[in-house]
Amino acid sequence: MIFTIFGNPVEHSKSPLMHNHFFKKKDLNHCYTRYLLEDGSQIIQKFKELKLKGANVTVPHKEWAYKKADEVRGVAKEMGAVNTLVLENGKVIGYNTDGPGFMEVIKAFDYKNPLIIGAGGTARAISFLLKADIVNRSEKRLEFFKQRGFNTYTWDTFEFKNYDLIINTTSAGLKDENLPMPKKMLEKIFQNAKYAVDVVYGKKTPFLKLAEQYNLQTRDGLYLLVYQGILAMELFLGENLDKKEVEQIYFEILRN
Numbered sequence: 001m002i003f004t005i006f007g008n009p010v011e012h013s014k015s016p017l018m019h020n021h022f023f024k025k026k027d028l029n030h031c032y033t034r035y036l037l038e039d040g041s042q043i044i045q046k047f048k049e050l051k052l053k054g055a056n057v058t059v060p061h062k063e064w065a066y067k068k069a070d071e072v073r074g075v076a077k078e079m080g081a082v083n084t085l086v087l088e089n090g091k092v093i094g095y096n097t098d099g100p101g102f103m104e105v106i107k108a109f110d111y112k113n114p115l116i117i118g119a120g121g122t123a124r125a126i127s128f129l130l131k132a133d134i135v136n137r138s139e140k141r142l143e144f145f146k147q148r149g150f151n152t153y154t155w156d157t158f159e160f161k162n163y164d165l166i167i168n169t170t171s172a173g174l175k176d177e178n179l180p181m182p183k184k185m186l187e188k189i190f191q192n193a194k195y196a197v198d199v200v201y202g203k204k205t206p207f208l209k210l211a212e213q214y215n216l217q218t219r220d221g222l223y224l225l226v227y228q229g230i231l232a233m234e235l236f237l238g239e240n241l242d243k244k245e246v247e248q249i250y251f252e253i254l255r256n
């Protein structure tokens, strides 16, 4: 069976590496490729043309995948965004594994009061399942969350509560050494926190470095990548997998 990831750009995606390693380890005769898709509105047509069994969808096509899928199931319906497409009985079904994948990442954490930093697409996906307060650098993107009843803050209006789980969903630290909030504010937040999670992967971000200085338990963005991938693979193969085993297989290749 053939699988792909649709995106633009897509050459940086680690999904082919991860999933092909899994197929190899499990002796499965499948192949996972990448596809640079410019016109998102063509996504389902391409899916069918390429005779795919399944696909992942990354920036900027998640909304097109939602709009064009033959049917959308699960949390993707509320999110308005699809990151996984699966051929089921001749129909292309859309799912979203970003939010559920994130919940797997924090499953072992004993938290009460989560705080999400950032208000973009990733924050939206996570917040559908995790009722958290949201703080963002600027006002505009907060509107979406405000309308849905979340407590939202900019840096200027932020109120320090005892947040115990802090999640960075911004791209700060990805290509620079920036923190997602002013250092003094983050330090004050970290004083009372237990856990810090970043969605950026490929490096130890200034956010996670600072969290470690405060002895917080941390998870980098590879965990989200891995868990959204495990849930997508379960949908692709139509079976429940031993998540611990698959996690090990994915980390083995990604950490090298």
Ligand SMILES: NC(=O)c1ccc[n+]([C@@H]2O[C@H](COP(=O)([O-])OP(=O)(O)OC[C@H]3O[C@@H](n4cnc5c(N)ncnc54)[C@H](OP(=O)(O)O)[C@@H]3O)[C@@H](O)[C@H]2O)c1
Pocket (backbone or CB within 6 Å): 059, 118, 119, 120, 121, 122, 123, 136, 137, 138, 139, 141, 169, 170, 171, 172, 173, 174, 178, 179, 180, 181, 199, 200, 201, 221, 222, 223, 224, 225, 226, 228
């Ligand atoms: N690990 C994974 O599997 C995974 C999955 C999805 C995404 N990601 C990563 O998540 C990150 C965000 O993606 P996205 O699609 O959610 O982005 P997005 O929709 O463009 O949103 C970006 C958010 O980051 C904020 N921001 C950007 N630069 C900042 C800075 N220097 N300081 C403070 N805030 C800043 C923006 O604030 P304003 O509103 O003020 O502009 C906005 O809230 C990317 O790095 C992406 O690679 C990882």
